[in-house]
Amino acid sequence: xxxxxxxxxxxxxxxxxxxxxxxxxxxxxxxxxxxxxxxxxxxxxxxxxxxxxxxxxxxxxxxxxxxxxxxxxxxxxxxxxxxxxxxxxxxxxxxxxxxxxxxxxxxxxxxxxxxxxxxxxxxxxxxxxxxxxxxxxxxxxxxxxxxxxxxxxxxxxxxxxxxxxxxxxxxxxxxxxxxxxxxxxxxxxxxxxxxxxxxxxxxxxxxxxxxxxxxxxxxxxxxxxxxxxxxxxxxxxxxxxxxxxxxxxxxxxxxxxxxxxxxxxxxxxxxxxxxxxxxxxxxxxxxxxxxxxxxxxxxxxxxxxxxxxxxxxxxxxxxxxxxxxxxxxxxxxxxxxxxxxxxxxxxxxxxxxxxxxxxxxxxxxxxxxxxxxxxxxxxxxx
Ligand code: SOE
Numbered sequence: 001x002x003x004x005x006x007x008x009x010x011x012x013x014x015x016x017x018x019x020x021x022x023x024x025x026x027x028x029x030x031x032x033x034x035x036x037x038x039x040x041x042x043x044x045x046x047x048x049x050x051x052x053x054x055x056x057x058x059x060x061x062x063x064x065x066x067x068x069x070x071x072x073x074x075x076x077x078x079x080x081x082x083x084x085x086x087x088x089x090x091x092x093x094x095x096x097x098x099x100x101x102x103x104x105x106x107x108x109x110x111x112x113x114x115x116x117x118x119x120x121x122x123x124x125x126x127x128x129x130x131x132x133x134x135x136x137x138x139x140x141x142x143x144x145x146x147x148x149x150x151x152x153x154x155x156x157x158x159x160x161x162x163x164x165x166x167x168x169x170x171x172x173x174x175x176x177x178x179x180x181x182x183x184x185x186x187x188x189x190x191x192x193x194x195x196x197x198x199x200x201x202x203x204x205x206x207x208x209x210x211x212x213x214x215x216x217x218x219x220x221x222x223x224x225x226x227x228x229x230x231x232x233x234x235x236x237x238x239x240x241x242x243x244x245x246x247x248x249x250x251x252x253x254x255x256x257x258x259x260x261x262x263x264x265x266x267x268x269x270x271x272x273x274x275x276x277x278x279x280x281x282x283x284x285x286x287x288x289x290x291x292x293x294x295x296x297x298x299x300x301x302x303x304x305x306x307x308x309x310x311x312x313x314x315x316x317x318x319x320x321x322x323x324x325x326x327x328x329x330x331x332x333x334x335x336x337x338x339x340x341x342x343x344x345x346x347x348x349x350x351x352x353x354x355x356x357x358x359x360x361x362x363x364x365x366x367x368x369x370x371x372x373x374x375x376x377x378x379x380x381x382x
């Protein structure tokens with residue numbers, strides 16, 4: 001007999017769509033004992049949330065998230081709001097014994113993140129943060145290779161996340177679609193938005209970081225604020241570069257910017273171990289580039305593994321099409337819901353949960369601290 005998992009979605013932007021699509025797809029490709037029901041979509045403006053709810057098949061709407069988190073017919077609250085609302089909603093949802101799926105980054109900073117971790121752990125509710133790139137099959141395969149010890153000792157981890165959508169100086173800050181430029185809503189710029197993904201993947205693959213030294217830049221210093229109608233100082237970081245050290249002794253080299261003309265979402269990482277190196281590129285997301293030093297000398301070189309075999313060798317792919325046929329970005333969210341449900345079925349901790357995502361939050365705090373003060377900063381450990 002299937003149990004229902006009634007979802008209450010807060011927000012209706014890009015991530016509201018990505019998550020709703022995953023809820024609709026998951027039962028078709030990852031059958032389980034749970035049936036996901038899109039119960040209610042919530043946003044302040046009924047005229048905006050109603051068409052969203054109709055398009056994705058939500059049964060009802062709410063215009064006050066407080067009412068949503070109190071509803072008896074909701075099991076899971078999905079937080080897709082700007083970052084400055086994550087904590088308040090999550091704490092209230094936990095107090096109402098709701099499970100919580102929260103968009104990344106977990107919080108505005110580590111202090112808020114800690115409150116969120118405490119709230120869900122005290123309430124004993126399942127919780128997870130949408131660091132979806134872990135669930136791209138090629139990235140999950142990288143994790144398996146590392147866990148199997150194939151790389152040997154790891155020396156280097158380097159990652160980049162490059163975009164170019166905020167170069168225009170007359171782009172306003174604040175409001176729908178542009179809250180990521182408003183420090184009061186986002187907490188930070190590219191560090192919390194893009195580097196957060198790189199850091200989450202890195203910690204997952206290579207463990208925690210111990211110390212970092214960073215530099216940030218805000219190229220456009222003032223922008224019209226959509227909410228106040230005035231030209232105001234920009235408080236977010238437009239670009240961030242940092243170096244650091246992992247607890248396992250390997251070196252970190254990270255860069256993120258929204259000013260890399262020509263790049264829309266170039267997320268890449270490379271890991272160099274004593275026996276093997278791995279490289280992944282979001283624009284070629286189903287491929288994992290592998291160099292194995294132990295290969296026979298005359299054929300040694302980089303190979304491009306097309307991670308689309310539907311055998312257990314290639315994570316998630318047995319649930320999709322026939323070998324050789326790729327899946328896309330959207331599937332990473334579907335995999336995340338599938339993994340969440342599997343964790344519920346097994347009574348395990350769905351990862352990354354709030355406690356896990358707090359590790360990334362503490363690296364983000366260290367990045368901003370280091371950029372402000374020009375020092376090396378020790379990363380607080382969860
Ligand atoms: C920003 O443009 C953004 O949409 C991020 O907010 C997402 O987390 C990232 O996956 C793609 O880029």
